[in-house]
Amino acid sequence: MLGMAALFVTVAQMASACIAPEKPYLPARPEDVRAYADLLRADFEGYIADIQDYFRCLDAERQRAFREAQEVSRDYGRLVEILE
Template sequence: MALLKQAWAFMAVLSWGSASIAGSCLPPAPPWMPTNADDVQAYADLLKRDAEMYFIDVEQYFRCLDRQRREVFEQAREISEEYARVLELVDGVRK
């Protein structure tokens, strides 16, 4: 029983780590795009710069999500192996 409690504690600690991994990619805020033609003319350079930065940020965001997906996938594989080991130990104690 003590081993099972240790396994649960171990899995809880790992899940806290995954919560921090999963929350680190933040989507970029969309830039302001005016609909008024006079505003477009007045802010053309700023709008262009903001849009270009937005698309750069979007690419970084997607790369971050891809990286997190790989990390979490690997973590899930490791936890699956650990859980299989725990189940074997539990089954061995029952016999």
Template structure:
């Protein structure tokens, strides 16, 4: 039986959180850049939703990998137990 290790590098770092948009505090800047600020905020919130979906997907994938690893490890322990009798 061959046991393969996935390692954390295979799953780490594929979901990157978005950077929050810069929002000016000066009222004149807010008025001058209102359209840009709206677009930046809407883009940010859309990116946040994608980020959370990515994390959910990664969680499901890692959960499935952990389930398979647990089943494989249980088989290994059974084999070792059988050999020690």
């Protein structure tokens, strides 16, 4: 049962590891864009920086998951050998 608890903790950690940033809002009216240009520019620049961090996180998670899958595959091979 302890193994299942560890599995749930790991899954919960993975689910929250890479969080996509919110897409910045762009007003429809050009007047509003001009009125809030500094705030909008900052939101877009923040998004660009955050999405790059998000992509790096996804890349790292993919590498981690690949290594884990290889380990599980080896463990499964051992399990099959033991049970034969």
